[in-house]
Amino acid sequence: MADDAFLALGREAERMIRDLAQISAEEGRLIRLYLTPEHRHAADLVGRWMSEAGLDVTEDALGTVRGRLDPAGGGQNAARRLLIGSHIDTVIDAGAYDGTLGVIAGILAVREVVRRHGRMPFGIDVLAFGDEEGSRFPATLLCSEAVAGHFDSAALAVESVDGVRLDDALRRYGKDPARIGEAAYDPEEAAAYVEVHIEQGPVLEQAGEALGVVTAIASQSRHTVTVIGEAGHAGTVPMALRRDALAASAEIALALEGLALGNADDFMVGTVGKMSVLPGATNVIPARVVFTVDLRSQTDARRLEALARLRDEIAAIADRRRVTAWMERTHEVAAKPCDPTLQAGFAGAIAGQGGRAIRLPSGAGHDGQAVGALCPIGMLFVRCRGGISHNPAEFTSVEDMGRAVAALIGFIENFDRSFLAA
Missing domain, CATH: 3.30.70.360 (Alpha-Beta Plaits)
Incomplete structure (x- = not known):
């Protein structure tokens, strides 16, 4: 893929990130907490983007927005699904790229796959989780734990920083807590989960590489x-x-x-x-x-x-x-290792761009830690300036984001051969 193609993908990702960054509880700084009006607005925008990309959009009982692409035909892998996800909530006074880049990269990559191939031999779901940061409620990964079938119902009684119980907040958001169990995937259906995320550290920048393959979540x-x-x-x-x-x-x-x-x-x-x-x-x-x-x-x-x-x-x-x-x-x-075959798939996608596939662990927690109880996981890291994250100075270049989306496209295109056939 030529440099101008990376830039085109990156510019689109940047535009979408800036659109999401406008959705905040306060003017002048980014605050988007779980089950708030801002979360609702962001979820609606993400759902619209998914629909425009050719995905069927639904939302589960914890507010995870799901864009679904069914497989082509009835091949041997038609019952399997590749899950691609990240989160759209933020910390207080956040940067614009943490979490949201992964959701946007998934949408753009699947849109391009649909344009090139129509459908793949396997299904694809893009997931936009709502609570990875734990900034409003003293519990994290609620949405991804529900997807993995490991949601702890005791969390429904926890209170937010503004004194609202989780179950009450869900009802105000229009959800039925009694239906949380329906969010779980069948382990036979979920083939793998992958996530694109800014590194939140300086290793890739020091190495002079745009992308890296995550070996484990610490x-x-x-x-x-x-x-x-x-x-x-x-x-x-x-x-x-x-x-x-x-x-x-x-x-x-x-x-x-x-x-x-x-x-x-x-x-x-x-x-x-x-x-x-x-x-x-x-x-x-x-x-x-x-x-x-x-x-x-x-x-x-x-x-x-x-x-x-x-x-x-x-x-x-x-x-x-x-x-x-x-x-x-x-x-x-506990540590959550990334699947070696999924690592190899991302490494091959990076090499296909002429890059060097640096391998490194994630010191930060991610939704993959919860989804790892359901299926194998993989992660692609994207260079961020100065390794800064959870900070308004958080920044990833247009070209690096374009390379990340392109790598995810290549990974998806080879998923049935590199992983499902393994």
């Missing part, structure tokens, strides 16, 4: 660490006699950093993202600190080993500094 552990020391006068307690909870917490944070650096070959990352210090006065030694630990790794075994070592480090630091400290788990999700 495992995650989130914990709360509490450190109890003793308050004292900042001017009168000698340093050697202090039981400073913040100093101990800082040493624990550095221990976490050291563990992650020591496992860099497994793409391990560790983050202390939130910290509360009490009593919080300029002239008082901190007596109580509570902070978060986010640890991610490509493999579960290395993550669990690092957590065990961190617990040992916390105990040793607490003993040496004469404080009390403990760690409590708040969230854990």
